[in-house]
Amino acid sequence: MTTTSTPLARLPLGCRVRDGEREPLARRVHREITHPYRSGFQRDRARIIHARAFRRLAGKTQVFTDRFSDHFRSRLTHTMEVAQIARTIANALGLNEDLTESLALVHDIGHPPFGHAGEHALDEALRQHGLSFDHNLHALRIVEYFEQRYVGFRGLNLTLGVREGIIKHSHDYSAAQHPELAEYFLDQRPPLEAQLIDLADEIAYLTADLDDGMEAGILRLDHVSEHVRIFEHFYVPVQKRYPEAAEKLVLNEALKSMLNALAGDLIEETLRRVSSAGITSLEEIRTAPGRLAAFSPEMEAQRMEAKSYLYENLYHCEDLVRDQREAARIIQTLFDAWVANPALIPPGHEMDIAEQGPARFVADYIAGMTDKFILKQHDLWQHSD
């Protein structure tokens, strides 16, 4: 972990994804006229922000359902925090900021209602039909198929760079298991812009969930400080320096410094790895033996410690588990009812049901819902007989 304040070196220019319209990663499936003053990735950012699936993130749970507080993160505000962090890191490293920001804005677009509990429940439901649910693969289907905004084609016609990043930002898919993803260079590493996203996501939610967890009264400051070294490291000095300050403000100062330390470490470690491997081009990033965007080993250990703490004390606490169980029950109930009797699904989807089969269609339909919408559907279903 480092606290240096000297200006950082930048990555060699060749490591950056180039965004001229003729660049391979700026290619689109359907040809479009070059925009006079916006790059391909800038246009993708706008397309993502204007997508209906993006707007629905406002109504989806991040960690806390809205019975807790209006102040807590939704999946939309979480997404904006990730975009802010990722863009800052990309800028410091000299990477393509517009591609990074587009990837951050789209990274959670495939999430169903009710956070990870919803994703897990949908996956379980689909497995009974020999299928599975994965939010990255679902995100790709949203931008390629479900969004309908253009007269000439279905989907958003995003650049290859953004579609590759949607698939590969957090996970390596095997080419043998996913032949349908062949165009996304599955045997190669993603560009650094995509590699950053998963780590910016970690930085955003580790700090935000400590914040919301304490605000919810589930986590206690002294307990967190005792068990999470990276938090203690910044919390104790602020507390000593401002003994009279409101607890909430001391907490905020500590979390701000923690976020900054994680981002700074990620920037420095990524620079260190790229330079010690002598890498100067995107091609070399793609063929490197491992991902190059990373925390230092010391910071990685602290990140893991904070994450385990959150799992044990927040994500698996009785208060949240109760909501997660209820979410799973609602999803399973509606899924089973609609798959058994697709006539119960509101009209207008007959073609898609025939094309995808009822199980996949119903999972897609549920995945697109906000928390409020699925609760309303569940209520209607309960009162339907």
Ligand code: MG
């Ligand atoms: Mg996320």
